[in-house]
Amino acid sequence: MATSYDVIVVGGGVVGAAAARELSREGRRVVVLDPGDERGQAWRAAAGMLAPQIEATDNEALHELSVAGRDRYAELAPELLADTGIDVGLWREGIAQVATEPAQAEVLRARVAQQRQQGQVSDWLDADEARSRWPWVRDLAGALWAPMDGALDPKALVHALLTDARNNGASTINVEVSAVVRTGDRVTGVIADDEYSADDVIIAAGAWSGRIGGLPRPLSVEPVRGQMAAMPWPAEVPRAILYADDCYVVARGDEALVGSTMEYAGFDASVSDEGQQRIWAGIRKLCPPIGAARAHRTWAGLRPVTPDGLPIVGPAPDVAGLWYATGHGRNGVLLAGITALLLQQMLRGDAVHEHVLAMSPSRLWKW
Ligand SMILES: Cc1cc2nc3c(=O)[nH]c(=O)nc-3n(C[C@H](O)[C@H](O)[C@H](O)COP(=O)(O)OP(=O)(O)OC[C@H]3O[C@@H](n4cnc5c(N)ncnc54)[C@H](O)[C@@H]3O)c2cc1C
The missing domain is CATH 3.30.9.10 (D-Amino Acid Oxidase, subunit A, domain 2)
Structure with missing residues (x-):
């Protein structure tokens, strides 16, 4: 019998941890699955700069998201300090x-x-x-x-986000996900050491995202x-x-x-x-x-x-309940906090800013 959750987050790096924190705060039963080993995870290596103006891109949508991403930490850092006692070093x-x-x-x-x-x-x-x-x-x-522009400590950030998610009822389990499980045109869970089931699965496994089995289409990360x-x-x-x-x-x-x-x-x-x-x-x-x-x-x-330098954030076309939050390239620490808010809005079914369409997974596949 598979263990059942509302949301499975595949990958507890900076993007997955941020998503788990936001989704668990609104009462969803969230589990974060991450091997927890040392494989060159980007969040462990990152310098932690919040530099939308220095890393400025010509893509207007990404640039605006990057500025919003930086400004998000002005709220998030003190919230995390108050809720977990962890200083992310903003x-x-x-x-x-x-x-x-x-x-x-x-x-x-x-x-x-x-x-x-x-x-x-x-x-x-x-x-x-x-x-x-x-x-x-x-x-x-x-x-x-x-x-x-500024910086923070990415390891402290991930620690604080996961701690806050756990305080809000989320589980974190050290396992590697091998595949997502689908029934017809809907995702039903993932396979790791065991089968885990959920209504929603978020692929946030960084550079390893495309290696997860069972994805409906090849993922260019x-x-x-x-x-x-x-x-x-x-x-x-x-x-x-x-x-x-x-x-x-x-x-x-x-x-x-x-x-x-x-x-x-x-x-x-x-x-x-x-x-x-x-x-x-x-x-x-x-x-x-x-x-x-x-x-x-x-x-x-x-x-x-990603090939076009834009993150991949949003629903998988044609497979209900499957979401991508990956491909953040050089700026995933900067973008993690705002990506989590976008996912929260999308999972709720709320309208999101039109700029987010530029990050849509469906841009990757013309078939
Ligand atoms: C040297 C360096 C410097 C950087 N400096 C900055 C910077 O200054 N500012 C900035 O904004 N960004 C910076 N970045 C980029 C930033 O680190 C990444 O964009 C960001 O970490 C991406 O977050 P992520 O959660 O998608 O991926 P990751 O941080 O790589 O996390 C992915 C997670 O998925 C897990 N995972 C992998 N496979 C599986 C699986 N099969 N099942 C379950 N879990 C799995 C991994 O264990 C990992 O914890 C830097 C990156 C590097 C390498």
């Missing part, structure tokens, strides 16, 4: 994207103008002003300053490896988050987190000499005091990336 002190040569400066200055037209808070800092703020950065030709390194944050350097063309550095606790590569390496989540050298070359050029330190940790994770 940092809202801005991110700078720096230009190290005049041609880059022109591109960034144009982006500042565009963001201001869109009503966002975005400032252009000329070379002198940028140098006065970050004298330890080399070759500054100017910077885009996004004072509303590929793993893209990102390598990172951490070293002590130099005592003489004020804490900051800086982005350049080929690397970024994030202050978290007493560490500098430096990243990252974008590599097609299949499901291999190991660290390579070549990848680390690339990160180090970037950071030595950008921030010599940080680049001079030795890494005390290195790691890698697999981002779930």
Whole structure:
């Protein structure tokens, strides 16, 4: 006899955990199934930046969702602290994207103008002003300053979301899902160590989403490896988050987190000499005091990336009760909180903003 729930969330990464938290808060019986092992999950690897203005995309729908995703954490972080006692480390002190040569400066200055037209808070800092703020950065030709962008600690976030979901009655079980189960044109559950049944199943298994058996159509989500390194944050350097063309550095606790590569390496989540050298070359050029330190940790994770760069959020066409929440690529931490709210609206049958149609799974299949 299958154990029965209202909703099964396949994957307890940042997206699945956020969905479980929202759905359990409205009284649904939710179970999160996740192997709980170390396989290069993106949430364990992520730098945790909330950077819609720095990672700006030309897709208007995704951009608006990204800004809403960042702003969602202003509510969610204090709620999680109050409800679970877990501090997700929300940092809202801005991110700078720096230009190290005049041609880059022109591109960034144009982006500042565009963001201001869109009503966002975005400032252009000329070379002198940028140098006065970050004298330890080399070759500054100017910077885009996004004072509303920030960061949080993704591991603390997942811990807090799952804790809150459990407080609201959700179960979390360490098992790997092998397949969804369908009867006719409706999903009825999943197979893991046992059979679990539910009215709704949400596929939120990150880069592994397409490997789940029994999906009605092939799912285009590929793993893209990102390598990172951490070293002590130099005592003489004020804490900051800086982005350049080929690397970024994030202050978290007493560490500098430096990243990252974008590599097609299949499901291999190991660290390579070549990848680390690339990160180090970037950071030595950008921030010599940080680049001079030795890494005390290195790691890698697999981002779930789609062919058109947009997440896949919404109902599976033709199969009632099956939902996708995956493919968030480089910005799944940023987008997790807002994705969970969208899923909540969709599962309730509420109208969702038309921008969400751009993320619809049905765009992937013309057949
Ligand atoms: C190096 C690096 C840096 C990043 N930096 C940022 C950043 O600064 N800001 C940002 O917004 N995003 C960042 N990202 C991207 C972000 O981490 C991802 O977009 C996000 O984690 C995707 O969330 P997810 O829950 O879909 O996938 P994941 O976080 O990968 O979680 C998927 C979960 O599914 C589980 N799972 C897998 N297979 C199964 C199965 N068969 N059954 C059940 N469960 C399964 C896994 O165990 C995992 O817990 C970064 C990623 C990397 C790798």
